[in-house]
Amino acid sequence: MRAADRPADLRRDLVVSGEIHYFRLDPAEWADRLDTALRTGVTAIATYVPWLVHELPDGSFDFGERHPHLDLSRFLGLCAERGLAVIARPGPFVMAELKNEGLGYSVLRRHPEIRAIGWDGQTRPEMIVDYLHPAYLAAADGWFDAVIPLLAARTVHRGGPIVGIQLDNEIGMLPWVTNSPDLSDRTVAELVQSLIAASSSAAVQARYSVGATSFHVADPETWGPALRSPVEEQVLALHRDLGRFTRDRYARYVQHLRDGVRARGVGDDVPLLVNVHGCWGERATMFPLGISQLHRTWSDGATFPGTDIYIGDLDLDTLPGLWASTAFLAATCREDQPYGVLEFEVGSGDYGEALDVTTGPEAAGLKLQLAIAQGSSLVNYYLLAGGRNPALFEPVGDGNDRIAFTGERHGFAAPIRPEGDLAPWFAETVHLTEAVTDAAELLRAARPERPPVTIGFVVDHYMTEYRYPGSPREAEFVAELERFRGSGPREIMTRALAVGGYAPDATLIDGPDAFADLPNDRVLALAPTPFLDDDVQGALADWVRRGGRLLLSGPIPQHDMEGRPATALLDALGLDAGVRDESGLHAMTYAATPGRTPFVAPTATADGPVWRGAEVAVGFAQPLIARRADAGVTPLAHLARSGEPCVVEVPLGAGRVVVAATDLPCLPEIWDALLARLDAAPAVRVTSDSRGVVVVPCRTSDGVELVHVINVSPWDTSVALERDGRPLTDEPFALARRSGTWLVRHPGETAARLAYRGLRD
Known part of the structure; x- marks a missing residue:
């Protein structure tokens, strides 16, 4: 079985991919997992390529020469044989429950100075670093020297399967969730100097000398202590200055990574991606915070953004957060700039293997349809297949000496379990993927209409x-x-x-x-x-x-x-x-x-x-x-x-x-x-006995209408739709609880037809 004969194009195709971590599998299992992935209908595979995993104790890198489970080239070749495109995610940070967030142990061993200093001079135990510290950038460049040429040689324009490369992962997430900004002396000096350049020394002195403060613009030794422990009169000025300064630093960091990837042989025809974080407590309400942090990293159109969506079920409670997050992401992109979901939750939600959270099998279908309806053109199932965490090459005395902190088994909530057997929701994953890939050309061409x-x-x-x-x-x-x-x-x-x-x-x-x-x-x-x-x-x-x-x-x-x-x-x-x-x-x-x-x-x-x-x-x-x-x-x-x-x-x-x-x-x-009162009427008027039907009208450039209809409520309902004062369908239609459908109407047709019904057919 093979995926599409033509390699996926992230710029113009609707791509549904699945995340499989080769380094968490025995090489003898790779072919089986890829064949099982093909059964779901995905046309691409995404995988992290972790610095931590490939680095040996002497600081060199192994890509399969000594350890078969690190033979990245062979894994990429197996993907290519099956017609599966690949989205490579080489970091430097990769998270993925890995220790050190995926950075090699050599980085801190050689360069402890890259650790960020936060509020009141504290240093957190998490891997929070100065992203622009010369020592960190030099170490990251060394990792890129090893991994990027290998990837570049296997990009699609050179006959390989790689169609996209992600730059770093969830930049700024750790500082956010720990409330630990980088306030190291070096970074604070850069902040103050940027403020002086934008205004004047006198203006900065006036701004930060209010209250009982020791800040003196002429004495750089005072800058760090004063801003790490601001007085009440300063906190909102620092809130603004630090937030905007950090946005600019993240953009410069991504520019450095982007230049490094291009300089090492990855051509302009391979899109570069940025992954955005922000879900919190199984909701997307906070997600625009990640967009706020990172939107300047893709505002020039040179990179494509993708979200991480972890909300469990899509229902009336979680709907507005997810809707707004996707809409806000789209608002930061250029008109022809693709965006999508780089980590799309398809598992059971039981990430702690405690049976304390269970997500219904219909949740992925609802979220997938809504993502596509709102214009996402890339959806990466995370995780599609589980695996096992191998041992580190050197013991570190942390309890298990494995690459990750989740224990030996990893990805136990995935549709393909760590041992390769299929979870009960695997069949639903196949159903929703087939529905989308069968209509991929139309779904990608039909863009959301301009709403009222x-x-x-x-x-x-x-x-x-x-x-x-x-x-x-x-x-x-x-x-x-x-x-x-x-x-x-x-x-x-x-x-x-x-x-x-x-x-x-x-x-x-x-x-x-x-x-x-x-x-x-x-x-x-x-x-x-x-x-x-x-x-x-x-x-x-x-x-x-x-x-x-x-x-x-x-x-x-x-x-x-x-x-x-x-x-x-x-x-x-x-x-x-x-x-x-x-x-x-x-x-x-x-x-x-x-x-x-x-x-x-x-x-x-x-x-x-x-x-x-x-x-x-x-x-x-x-x-x-x-x-x-x-x-x-x-x-x-x-x-x-x-x-x-x-x-x-x-x-x-x-x-x-x-x-x-x-x-x-x-x-x-x-x-x-x-x-x-403001002369606005619904784009599509919905008549239903359920207050949970969401409608998104889309249209292709040649006038084909495609209308997504999603019932996020727990009630079966009958739906009648009206556009421009006329019924959209010949008669009302039934829509089961927590399911979706889409309707298609071609130019000249008076009524739309149901082209797909959701998982509860």
């Missing part, structure tokens, strides 16, 4: 990877950002848009210039948080004046990203914002009375109540008061207790704004009513 609503991705709202542990001020600042950013309070905004048929994409907001060329042909939905820079607020208001339509969902911003007063948007709208009325659920953090709940009711307008129904309970509500009675402000909803407006419509120049300074519940009639 786009979500604003304020990249600085996710710059929360570092916070000084001793600062209550920064803790409160970060808590406010995490509560309100992205998908809005309780993630309701994105959930309402996704299940309401609006199929929103996203717009990157990385400063005031984001609005210079932003079209005003659709609604911008923004969860602003209480913090938004004044110049961004002003540019947003100017965009509305030019005819833009804006939906704000959350507390209206009154401070910039350093906590200073910033009211350009309030001033433009002619509003004053009152004190937030908070639910007792937040009494420990906010000024709220335990047991107290705000309630919001629709306000009667000239056309009647804005939505039908009674008052609704909310987590917070913020009164909005018009400064002038003749400003044309229309109250749409109010606090039931006081009657104060908290949802208003405001005309501004040629445009309009609906401000919902509350977390309204996810009731379709409420969100439809608010969006109708």
Whole structure:
């Protein structure tokens, strides 16, 4: 059995690959695992190539000359014989539960100075390094000298199977999850010098000499101690400066790796990839943090980004985080720049072999269809096959002396188990892969249509990877950002848009210039948080004046990203914002009375109540008061207790704004009513007795419509779809709980046909 005769092309094909770690298998098992992988329908294999595994105690590298399980060339040859393309992932970091995160033991043994120093001068036990330290880069170059020529000789333009190479892995993940920025003297000096170059020594001195600080711009010896233990007056300035500086460093690090790979013989026809991290607690809510850290590494279009998605089941709870993460990633890419999922979860979820987490077999199908519907063109099953962790070449006295910390068996949640037998969900993996690969050409050609609503991705709202542990001020600042950013309070905004048929994409907001060329042909939905820079607020208001339509969902911003007063948007709208009325659920953090709940009711307008129904309970509500009675402000909803407006419509120049300074519940009639005030209607109107049907309309360049329909709810349902006032199908169709389908309509046809039904056929 062979995969496709033509090698996969990551630039133009829809590629479904499977991760298999050759170094965790006996070479006698390689052919069997690849043949089993072929049975799933994948057309490519991805694999890490770990520095740690190939490095011998004397510092040399073995690629099979002495140890057969390291014969990478033979493994690549077996892939090529089966028509399987290969995505190689040589690090330097690879993680993959490996010790040292996959770096060779020689690095720290020879260069302990590369370890990062963090808050208060502490050094973490994790492998957190200065990515741009000359000693680390020299060691990484030495690894690349050994491995990249081997890979380059086997790239697709030289007749080999390699169609893509990943640069490093999850850059910045370890510093984030441990809250350990690199504040080594060398890095701090680079930070301060960059600030001086961007402004002046006097400006930097003024910025960091507030409060009881020992920072003196003329004395570099004071820089490290002062910034590693900042005083309260400095923390938000450092928060911004450190976050933006680190983004730039990551981009320079990837540029170094990219140049190194190209210089060692990998041609421009082989795409280079960057892997993005960010799932936390089986949710993707935090994932845009990783995008915020790394988006500059692919913003020039020279590398392709891919996500790591670990959320278990896709349901109504996890939907908005995953939807927003993919949309935000796409918003950072150029129009013709591919993106995808470099680690796509297809296992049982039982990663600790404790039977404490079990993911249903339908979860992978739901996530796969949603990823493709939102434009992903690469999906890599991680892991497709398990294996065993061999012993290290030298004992290190850590308990098992193996290459990884998971024990001997590895990948026990995969569809192909470590011993080669098939897990119960293997058949479902085959079914969903075949469905996608059979229609791969159409699915890749059908790109998401431009929706009526786009979500604003304020990249600085996710710059929360570092916070000084001793600062209550920064803790409160970060808590406010995490509560309100992205998908809005309780993630309701994105959930309402996704299940309401609006199929929103996203717009990157990385400063005031984001609005210079932003079209005003659709609604911008923004969860602003209480913090938004004044110049961004002003540019947003100017965009509305030019005819833009804006939906704000959350507390209206009154401070910039350093906590200073910033009211350009309030001033433009002619509003004053009152004190937030908070639910007792937040009494420990906010000024709220335990047991107290705000309630919001629709306000009667000239056309009647804005939505039908009674008052609704909310987590917070913020009164909005018009400064002038003749400003044309229309109250749409109010606090039931006081009657104060908290949802208003405001005309501004040629445009309009609906401000919902509350977390309204996810009731379709409420969100439809608010969006109708801004002349936005669903891309596809869904009629169903289940509030969990997601629709994503796509279209090919020659006019073929492909509409993805996914039921993420636990209920079977009947679905009727309508576009432009006309039924999309001849009659409603049944859609089983937690399954998906897609419909196809060719030019000239009046009705779409069901082209695929999900796993519950």
